[in-house]
Structures are given as C-alpha cells and as structure tokens.
Amino acid sequence: MIDVSPEFPVDESAIRIPYDQLKDFMTSVFKAVELPDADAEGVATAMADGDLLGKDSHGCIRVPMYVKRIKGGSINRTPEIRTIKQTPAMALVDGDNAMGHLVARYSMDLAMDMAAKSGIAWIGLQHSNHAGAAAVYASMALERDQIGIIACVGSANHAAPYGGSDILVGTNPIAVAIPAAEEPPVVIDMATTNSSLGKIMVKAMHGEPMPEGWVIDAMGEAITDSAEADNGILTHIGGAKGFGLSMVIGFLAGTLNGAAFGSDVIHIGEDPHSVTNTGQFIMAIDVGHFIDPGLFKGNVDRISREMTGSAKLPGVSEIRMPGTNSWRIYQDRKANGIPITKPLLQRLNAAADEVGVTGL
Amino acid sequence: MIDVSPEFPVDESAIRIPYDQLKDFMTSVFKAVELPDADAEGVATAMADGDLLGKDSHGCIRVPMYVKRIKGGSINRTPEIRTIKQTPAMALVDGDNAMGHLVARYSMDLAMDMAAKSGIAWIGLQHSNHAGAAAVYASMALERDQIGIIACVGSANHAAPYGGSDILVGTNPIAVAIPAAEEPPVVIDMATTNSSLGKIMVKAMHGEPMPEGWVIDAMGEAITDSAEADNGILTHIGGAKGFGLSMVIGFLAGTLNGAAFGSDVIHIGEDPHSVTNTGQFIMAIDVGHFIDPGLFKGNVDRISREMTGSAKLPGVSEIRMPGTNSWRIYQDRKANGIPITKPLLQRLNAAADEVGVTGL
Numbered sequence: 001m002i003d004v005s006p007e008f009p010v011d012e013s014a015i016r017i018p019y020d021q022l023k024d025f026m027t028s029v030f031k032a033v034e035l036p037d038a039d040a041e042g043v044a045t046a047m048a049d050g051d052l053l054g055k056d057s058h059g060c061i062r063v064p065m066y067v068k069r070i071k072g073g074s075i076n077r078t079p080e081i082r083t084i085k086q087t088p089a090m091a092l093v094d095g096d097n098a099m100g101h102l103v104a105r106y107s108m109d110l111a112m113d114m115a116a117k118s119g120i121a122w123i124g125l126q127h128s129n130h131a132g133a134a135a136v137y138a139s140m141a142l143e144r145d146q147i148g149i150i151a152c153v154g155s156a157n158h159a160a161p162y163g164g165s166d167i168l169v170g171t172n173p174i175a176v177a178i179p180a181a182e183e184p185p186v187v188i189d190m191a192t193t194n195s196s197l198g199k200i201m202v203k204a205m206h207g208e209p210m211p212e213g214w215v216i217d218a219m220g221e222a223i224t225d226s227a228e229a230d231n232g233i234l235t236h237i238g239g240a241k242g243f244g245l246s247m248v249i250g251f252l253a254g255t256l257n258g259a260a261f262g263s264d265v266i267h268i269g270e271d272p273h274s275v276t277n278t279g280q281f282i283m284a285i286d287v288g289h290f291i292d293p294g295l296f297k298g299n300v301d302r303i304s305r306e307m308t309g310s311a312k313l314p315g316v317s318e319i320r321m322p323g324t325n326s327w328r329i330y331q332d333r334k335a336n337g338i339p340i341t342k343p344l345l346q347r348l349n350a351a352a353d354e355v356g357v358t359g360l
Numbered sequence: 361m362i363d364v365s366p367e368f369p370v371d372e373s374a375i376r377i378p379y380d381q382l383k384d385f386m387t388s389v390f391k392a393v394e395l396p397d398a399d400a401e402g403v404a405t406a407m408a409d410g411d412l413l414g415k416d417s418h419g420c421i422r423v424p425m426y427v428k429r430i431k432g433g434s435i436n437r438t439p440e441i442r443t444i445k446q447t448p449a450m451a452l453v454d455g456d457n458a459m460g461h462l463v464a465r466y467s468m469d470l471a472m473d474m475a476a477k478s479g480i481a482w483i484g485l486q487h488s489n490h491a492g493a494a495a496v497y498a499s500m501a502l503e504r505d506q507i508g509i510i511a512c513v514g515s516a517n518h519a520a521p522y523g524g525s526d527i528l529v530g531t532n533p534i535a536v537a538i539p540a541a542e543e544p545p546v547v548i549d550m551a552t553t554n555s556s557l558g559k560i561m562v563k564a565m566h567g568e569p570m571p572e573g574w575v576i577d578a579m580g581e582a583i584t585d586s587a588e589a590d591n592g593i594l595t596h597i598g599g600a601k602g603f604g605l606s607m608v609i610g611f612l613a614g615t616l617n618g619a620a621f622g623s624d625v626i627h628i629g630e631d632p633h634s635v636t637n638t639g640q641f642i643m644a645i646d647v648g649h650f651i652d653p654g655l656f657k658g659n660v661d662r663i664s665r666e667m668t669g670s671a672k673l674p675g676v677s678e679i680r681m682p683g684t685n686s687w688r689i690y691q692d693r694k695a696n697g698i699p700i701t702k703p704l705l706q707r708l709n710a711a712a713d714e715v716g717v718t719g720l
Contacts (some may be wrong), residue, residue, distance in 0.1 A: 119447045
C-alpha cells in the first residue's frame with residue numbers, strides 16, 4: 001500500500017547516470033540554446049537535484065519542453081532578475097521572464113538571508129517560469145536550520161473548479177521542508193490535485209494506466225488511460241477542500257504578485273511561444289528566532305518516531321513521514337546514479353541531437 | 361451535490377436567536393464562571409461570530425465544553441497575554457493559558473498592525489487554547505485590505521499517521537481569507553481531515569449518520585455511526601497528502617512555538633483539568649505592499665466569476681467559490697438570527713442552569 005514508490009515504474013533495464021554526468025549533459029544542452037554558461041549550469045543543477053530527490057516528473061524529463069520554449073522565444077535568455085520592492089519582512093522579485101529555476105533560486109537565497117535577520121521572509125515572484133521540482137528550493141533552507149516553503153501557480157490549467165468542467169485551474173503545488181536532527185527532514189511537495197501532471201506524463205511515457213480518481217471527463221466519469229489525460233479534468237484532493245487550497249495558492253502566488261492565474265495562464269506544454277508571467281511565493285522561517293534549533297529538531301525527531309512507530313492498518317508494511325521516501329531515493333541515487341529508462345533516454349538524446357550536442 | 365449546506369441539518373423548528381442576544385447570553389455564562397467582563401464578552405463575540413459565519417460546530421455549541429474546562433481549572437481566568445519576542449516580520453506570543461479566542465484576537469490585531477508597516481507578519485502562539493472558528497480571525501484582515509491566515513494544532517487527536525491506527529494526529533485546520541471587490545471574499549476554513557470533529561459532533565447531537573470515508577476503524581473499515589466516531593480514526597484528505605499537510609501545520613503551529621504536537625496534545629473534550637499548551641500561527645499580508653488593492657480585488661472578482669461561470673458536471677446545480685456558502689449564511693443570520701435547534705437549546709440552557717444564569 002505505501003511501500004517506497006518512485007514515480008517511474010521499477011525498470012531493471014534503466015541505466016544509471018551519475019549526477020555530475022546528467023548535470024553536465026543538461027548544461028551543454030542549455031548552452032547550445034544560448035543560455036549564458038552560469039545560467040545553463042544553474043538550470044541544469046536544479047533539474048538534476050530534482051532527479052536526485054526522486055522527482056522524476058520534474059527533472060531531466062523536462063529537457064525537451066524547455067528546449068522548445070527557449071527556442072520558441074518564450075524565455076528571456078539574458079534576464080536581469082531583480083528585487084523591485086523590499087521591506088525587512090517581504091520582497092517582490094521580477095524574474096524578467098528568466099527560466100523559473102533561476103528566479104526561484106535567487107528568491108530562496110534572498111528569503112534565507114532576510115529570514116536570518118528578521119526571523120521570517122515572504123517573497124512574491126512575478127514574470128517567473130516553470131521552476132521544476134518545488135522541493136529543491138524548499139530544501140535549500142534545511143542546512144541553515146530554516147524552514148523553506150514555495151507555492152506555485154501551475155504552468156498549465158488541467159483542473160476545473162469543484163463541480164465544474166471548464167479547464168481553469170492548475171495543479172497549484174506547494175512544498176515545505178522542515179529540518180530534523182537524526183531523522184530525515186520532513187518534506188512535502190504536492191499538487192493540490194490527486195496527481196500532478198508530471199506524474200501522469202511519466203505514466204504516459206511508459207504506457208502505464210492511471211488509478212481511478214486522478215482524472216475525470218466532462219460527464220464526471222473516470223479516465224484511466226494516461227495518454228488520454230490531456231482530454232480530462234484533474235480532480236482535487238478532498239474535493240471542495242483541495243479546490244479551496246488551490247484557489248488560495250493561486251491568489252497568493254499569482255494574483256498578489258501581478259502574475260497570471262485563471263484563464264490567463266499559458267499552457268507551457270502546448271504553447272512554446274507565449275510569455276507566461278508565472279507567479280510563485282517563497283518563504284523562509286529561521287527556527288532560531290522562535291526556539292532553540294537543537295530543541296526544535298529533537299522534537300521533530302520525536303514526533304516523526306511517534307508517527308512511524310504507530311500500529312499499522314492491515315496490509316501496510318511501513319508508515320513513513322512525508323519526505324522519507326524521497327530522502328531514501330536521494331541516498332541511493334547519490335551513490336548509484338540516477339536511473340534513466342529507455343523511453344526517457346530516447347527523448348533526452350533526441351533533444352541533444354536537435355541542438356547539436358553529444359547525447360547521454 | 362454542492363448546494364448550500366449548513367452544517368446543521370435543515371430544521372424548520374429551530375428557533376432564531378438574534379446575534380446580540382446570543383452574544384449577551386454567552387457573555388453572562390462566561391462572567392458566571394468568573395472570566396473578567398471584557399474577556400467574557402471577547403470570547404462570546406468570537407463564538408457568536410463563528411455562528412454567524414455558519415460554523416455551527418465551532419460557535420455556541422462549545423459553551424458546555426468551555427464551561428467545563430474553565431471550572432475544571434485548565435484555563436487561566438486572569439491571563440497576561442504578551443508578546444515575548446518581536447522583529448519587524450515576526451512575533452512570538454505567550455497566551456498565558458487564556459481562552460484561545462482572546463489569544464487569537466490579540467495576535468491577529470498584532471499581525472495586522474505589523475503587516476501594515478512591513479507588508480507581512482507571522483505570529484507564533486504558545487500557551488494558547490482552542491479558539492473556536494478559525495475563519496473568524498482570518499476574516500478580521502479583510503476590512504483592512506489584508507489577507508488573513510491562521511493554522512492550529514487540533515485540540516485533541518482523532519486521526520492517525522497515513523497507513524497507521526494510533527491516534528496521534530489532530531485535525532490541524534487552516535483558514536485563509538482573501539478580500540474581493542464585489543464578489544464575496546474567498547475564504548477557506550478547513551480541517552486537513554475529510555471532516556472536522558466539530559461537524560461529527562453536530563451530526564451526533566442530531567442523530568445523523570456520517571458519510572463513508574470520514575472515519576475508519578483500526579481494521580480500515582468505514583464507521584458511519586456518528587456516535588461511534590470517538591472510537592474511530594479520522595481520515596486525511598488525499599491520503600498521504602493530507603497527512604503531509606497536517607504534519608507541516610503541526611510543526612509550524614505547534615513545535616516551532618514550543619507548543620504541543622503529537623502525543624503531548626491534551627484531549628479537550630475528555631480532560632477538563634489539564635493545561636493544553638495549544639499552538640497556532642497567524643499571518644497577515646498587506647495587499648498594498650504587493651499590488652494596488654483595487655486591482656487585486658478586481659482580479660479576485662474576475663477569477664471568481666470565471667470559476668463560478670464554468671460549465672457544470674452532471675447533477676451539479678451551482679459552482680461556488682470557497683467561502684461563498686458561509687458568506688450567504690452570514691447575510692441570512694445577521695438579518696434573521698442564528699438558528700438554534702432543540703437539542704442545542706437544551707444543551708445551552710443546561711449549561712446556563714448549571715452556572716446560575718438565565719437560559720435562552
């Protein structure tokens with residue numbers, strides 16, 4: 001029921017590519033489409049970090065889509081990311097239509113520096129773009145004994161308002177990373193829909209069906225063929241509750257920052273030419289401003305152990321805290337490389353071929 | 361499927377009590393158990409405001425429980441609520457074991473004043489108590505063109521970790537209120553479980569069954585008898601996702617503030633004698649620090665109308681934004697009084713009798 005479950009189907013024939021090799025490969029691809037060297041490496045690093053964390057739907061799998069968008073003219077190759085408003089508590093960052101990974105990293109660095117002084121910081125992002133795996137940025141806070149938070153307006157609408165069938169709502173994900181002492185950090189990275197689009201994309205690439213409940217059609221009937229997901233409606237967790245969470249994230253990450261939300265969201269998978277004005281918000285919370293960090297992390301450990309030590313429901317082999325699965329995958333991939341399945345390898349090498357760099 | 365649905369079953373024989381009368385009644389009850397006059401009125405006001413918003417599970421229905429706790433010695437009748445740490449961005453508030461309504465109102469007032477200067481403010485609460493309906497505090501921000509947020513460690517554990525059966529997790533609710541211009545404000549006020557305990561309490565009081573999926577037993581089987589809910593496990597929205605949200609809220613609202621979370625949470629319904637050290641966090645976000653408030657609220661209106669104007673799934677009569685149902689109930693109850701059903705009236709009058717004040 002809840003065993004370790006990488007998003008990719010277990011595939012023994014997947015090759016293992018070391019982190020540095022995957023990162024260098026992606027760096028060369030982004031250089032080939034004329035991102036400046038440091039930016040190419042910055043994007044590639046954030047993407048490879050996503051793969052390391054097991055976020056297979058938001059790492060290197062996105063190379064072809066990003067290449068298409070950069071070549072399609074929808075991304076600013078030479079942006080000037082800047083802080084356009086700042087107080088001791090908040091800032092507004094204009095991403096100048098850079099790759100979202102660069103805007104998110106810039107903003108999380110800013111948030112952590114501000115939180116070190118003020119205890120907390122909230123950064124609104126405008127003119128950003130799809131930033132890959134949200135957990136990558138939230139987790140940056142951990143080594144500073146801070147709590148990291150990021151929430152995003154989804155970069156394509158795939159869901160409807162609760163009870164409706166018009167495609168007006170993104171998966172609007174949120175990630176939070178909380179430091180622990182000896183236990184794995186507590187990390188959530190979740191769409192407010194029952195599945196992210198990325199997870200469905202991975203299933204479609206491997207010809208796997210979706211569980212019932214992820215996607216419905218305009219008559220409210222379940223769709224389970226992952227190749228047909230684009231014609232369906234992603235459902236929200238808890239029905240009206242997940243829809244409510246998604247609306248709140250959309251207003252806070254998008255509307256508040258003057259960024260897109262609702263009908264003005266561009267579908268990044270279908271439209272490689274239009275500028276998106278993607279919005280996110282990012283927070284850093286400095287634990288030491290509230291409580292001794294050692295005491296805090298010890299309590300996170302204690303509570304984590306209480307949870308994982310609970311009696312189990314029938315058929316459950318293990319109870320895990322949020323983020324533990326990802327943390328274990330991280331250890332494995334750091335040591336043994338990132339598994340690249342055959343369909344994924346073909347896609348990556350086709351993209352490399354297209355821009356004239358050596359494949360994996 | 362999603363018609364207006366007050367938490368109470370529709371009961372034509374319910375009497376309607378005007379807001380002021382209900383508030384004055386509750387004030388007299390709390391004075392009778394020796395809360396200072398201003399505090400008695402403060403608690404009664406927050407509770408009556410919860411009833412006005414349709415939060416029947418978190419308003420006057422709680423009078424008997426609060427009376428029991430105050431008489432049981434678990435509440436400080438003469439607290440000194442104080443800010444023990446403050447920066448321009450955050451504060452830590454010690455509630456000195458006051459009634460939670462007083463600590464939450466104090467903290468939201470502080471948050472709004474700080475946000476007016478700094479753009480945002482985050483307040484951690486320790487030594488607080490159950491504060492009634494979360495939406496009451498989040499909504500205080502609306503008239504200042506601010507966004508209000510509150511999240512709480514649930515005041516009793518009724519859920520288990522995902523896949524487990526030990527009762528270690530509260531309903532850990534969150535409320536967010538976002539101002540609009542002509543449309544109703546967008547407000548969520550939700551447990552991270554499929555049902556709050558309060559909603560089940562209301563069903564039990566009226567002998568109504570629960571829908572399948574709200575509560576399971578230690579074998580994972582559904583419990584639908586609301587009177588048996590206390591022997592069951594509340595389920596999280598979206599399974600592991602809701603559990604993850606609940607953990608994050610617990611660490612941010614409880615552990616970070618040195619407040620209870622996990623096995624050290626006191627069950628307020630069962631134990632009227634123990635001090636709880638309840639934790640909450642409260643945020644205020646000043647819209648004008650990010651964007652022109654008129655522009656923001658106009659965009660909230662536009663997006664709200666896009667959502668409610670969507671095509672409907674079969675069987676759906678109306679699509680509503682989060683908070684619209686509550687907003688309509690508020691208009692009705694403000695004009696026509698708060699409906700008090702017969703079982704509720706009996707409870708309230710029994711409590712009044714016990715403390716020697718005139719009943720409703």
